[in-house]
Amino acid sequence: MSNDLLKILDEYEIDIFTEEDFLSRTGMTLRDWINPLRTLIKNGIIEIIEKGKYCRHNFKDEFVIGYYLASKEGAIAYWSALNLYGLTEQISNTVFVQMTKVKQDKEVFHIPYQFIKVKKEKFTGIQKSGYGNHSYLITDKEKTIVDCFDLPQYAGEFPGLIKAFVSNEWREEKLIEYAKSVNNQAAIKRMGFIAQSFELPLNEFIEFAQSKVTRTISLLDNTLPDEGRVITNWGLRLNLSLEDLLQLRYY
Numbered sequence: 001m002s003n004d005l006l007k008i009l010d011e012y013e014i015d016i017f018t019e020e021d022f023l024s025r026t027g028m029t030l031r032d033w034i035n036p037l038r039t040l041i042k043n044g045i046i047e048i049i050e051k052g053k054y055c056r057h058n059f060k061d062e063f064v065i066g067y068y069l070a071s072k073e074g075a076i077a078y079w080s081a082l083n084l085y086g087l088t089e090q091i092s093n094t095v096f097v098q099m100t101k102v103k104q105d106k107e108v109f110h111i112p113y114q115f116i117k118v119k120k121e122k123f124t125g126i127q128k129s130g131y132g133n134h135s136y137l138i139t140d141k142e143k144t145i146v147d148c149f150d151l152p153q154y155a156g157e158f159p160g161l162i163k164a165f166v167s168n169e170w171r172e173e174k175l176i177e178y179a180k181s182v183n184n185q186a187a188i189k190r191m192g193f194i195a196q197s198f199e200l201p202l203n204e205f206i207e208f209a210q211s212k213v214t215r216t217i218s219l220l221d222n223t224l225p226d227e228g229r230v231i232t233n234w235g236l237r238l239n240l241s242l243e244d245l246l247q248l249r250y251y
Contacts, residue, residue: 002036006045009056015133016055016068025133049108062111063129066095067136069106069113074099075126075137078116078154081144084129087164090156098123098139098147116154122147124181125174142174149187158221162245165191166198175205186218193220193234197246210234220245 009015012025022030030037037054040046047057053068063076063084077098082088094112100123103115125143130136139147145165148155155161179188192209195202213235219226220236228239238245 001033002039002043002045005033005036005040008033013133015059016049016053016061016064017133018053018068021133047109050106060109061130061134062095062109062113063138064134064136065108065111066097066113069108070097070099070103070115072137073101074103074115075123075139076129077139077144077147078151079148079156081139082148082155082161082164084138085141085144087141087144087168088156088160090160092156096154114154116151122150122182125178140174141168142171143178145170146175146178146182146187146191149191150182150184152222158223162194165194166200170200170202172202172205175202176208179205179208185212185214185216186222188212189218189234189236190220193231193236194245197242 008026014022014025019030022028037046041048041054044057046054049055049065050069055065063080066076067074074097076084076095078096079088079090079092079094080096083091094114097113097115098118099115100118100120102117105112105114107113125140126137127140128135129138148161148164152158152161175191179191188209189212192206192212195209196206210233213233215235217230217235217237219239221240224239226237226239228237230237
């Protein structure tokens, strides 16, 4: 019977699944196969990634696994999405998943998964990647860069984030749309100042960002000490050298 279950998984090209997945793809209930499933689990052929969620022992796509751990209600985001889009050379061993619910971080197959809860209005700019049973949701390129400026603690080192922003092309209308959804004044100011300093072709975004400037002074890099001159028209304290900042395009 366990071999019959493996044949079914092969026939329907199922590598990772829940009970609902099994039913929707095969038209059969997994409960009818519970004993063969237990045998395959006992023999190490099928792995339990979480209660009610299973995958083949050799299935190691961490982004699909992260999507399933989020019950298909989350999207690969932040540093992980930067890596997938080739926007950064910095590598993270952690998979970052954005979702609108609280979920405890966990480790599966020695890969840490971190789940970041955001407000529903921030959960936008989502698209599907992969194919068939190997598909998952991911923030699109523009949403990824906005998210990383919104919560830079999940995006690697700040210089790498700046380089990602200034070294790539962006759909300006999407940057504005997502910046409005995220609604983080400090993040928008940082992006606008950087875009202006590097003379990026984002005039509408820069104008939008300038409209968000108030008397509140934010740090350009909030991981560095509160020191340096204030850029009044941006409401930012330049706590890293402008010369060093501009060199980030080339390093």
